[in-house]
Amino acid sequence: MGTTQLGTVPEPKYWHLRTVLAEALDTEFAVGEILPNERELAARFGVARATLRQALEQLELEGRLQRRRGVGTTVAPPRLGVDVSTPTHVWPGADQDAWQPRDCVLAPAPAPVARLLETAADEAVHTVRRVRVTHGQSVAAELIYVPSASVPELSAIDAPSGPARARSVLRELRRPALDGQDRAVELGSARADDAKELDRLPGAPVLVVTTRYAVAGRIAAVSVATYRADTCRLTFGESGDLEISDQPQERRAS
Amino acid sequence: MGTTQLGTVPEPKYWHLRTVLAEALDTEFAVGEILPNERELAARFGVARATLRQALEQLELEGRLQRRRGVGTTVAPPRLGVDVSTPTHVWPGADQDAWQPRDCVLAPAPAPVARLLETAADEAVHTVRRVRVTHGQSVAAELIYVPSASVPELSAIDAPSGPARARSVLRELRRPALDGQDRAVELGSARADDAKELDRLPGAPVLVVTTRYAVAGRIAAVSVATYRADTCRLTFGESGDLEISDQPQERRAS
């Protein structure tokens, strides 16, 4: 038996369909244009609607399509480059950045966050919720967790809730000198509350950026920001003008 | 009308199933354990197999499950933290890093890459392929594109192809002084060749890290690295020991 079988691998229909559609998007459609509806596309390609949807899901995951219930499927614009790099010693909300404070509650953090903060699982922490808006679009929702022990002054804030309280907490947060921060990016799916904020359905793919803020050698705060994976490209450094949105074509073997 | 309707939103079955399964994973299963097969699980929960699969797909996307055809569905270990931060002035392959050179060809770059390099779409560029291995696992596949003009010495390399040529090219690449680099992360789906290298099926979700290398104010090289999104968490800075793998629980509204 040969080592590599060339013609014997039957490509799944939905994968082939994805390729065909991707080429059509490049050549026959403009950004924002509406595609024929799923039932018509499925009929046109001679496949079941579920199969056609599998191909569309791929293209949506790659940021090339946008689908909205009740409206239709449109050709997505290139992904927005969103800068997530920060000066090492700057707290969130330090200056007029792109974030809009939404609310702040005092509640126990989720278990994984509590582990990062090295607090008891049931200890209440200040939780600021804010949303990042770029080009008129909500691209990220963030939760910032601050244990009371990190910034004692927080307990003196009297605004009961809402954006006002969130702003106060962020202001007080700037008191302690920040040693540094580090960051991790991973794939996740939007929880119900984030999905609503981002105008997506629950389960939509998101890029989760977890940041730890260190003060005096300890983690003083943790933020978990979820970015829309379909419309965003996270940039670090001065790479805001990067223009990679298309998938590279299939390469030829050597 | 009230501002928030609590019981009126019928949660999709697959989403509810995802939650139930996620809790079961936390409490009843150990890492590596094999779940009952899909047909049995579907029967147990009284749903169609397709619906059950939708829930499993979510959990796989979140890195909590691993599914292998012919084998079964197992509980995934926490995601590997993979450091993707680099000193600003260091070329790839500069020292003994975790990458294994595979091959190098001289071929036209994909259109989006050519745009980044500011080369003609049909101009042949040196393309190094290498694979990143951590803990005995292939976690990323990378293509490094270097136009001949950037490093003239490359044309003198005589190794025809294979890892030897790839190593030679990476060695010559270190000649010009690197001004700096910048980086972007976005969601993509694995092409056939990358999927094979990463032991995944085509279309599997990947985190695409695009790096531009600047020399004398111009982009001298571009690398596109695709990381397995299911098993990897990309870390920047000293955050290698971050331990966020679970999704935060649903939070209570204020």
Next chain:
DNA sequence: TAGTGGTCTAGACCACTCG
């Protein structure tokens, strides 16, 4: 060869948007 996940079908109904 038995058992697993992966693909595919042909329907049905629902939730949402918009004219």
Next chain:
DNA sequence: GAGTGGTCTAGACCACTAA
């Protein structure tokens, strides 16, 4: 109310793995 995408069903067959 018409049209869209989202969810769901109950099957079928295929590709792959391992005993």
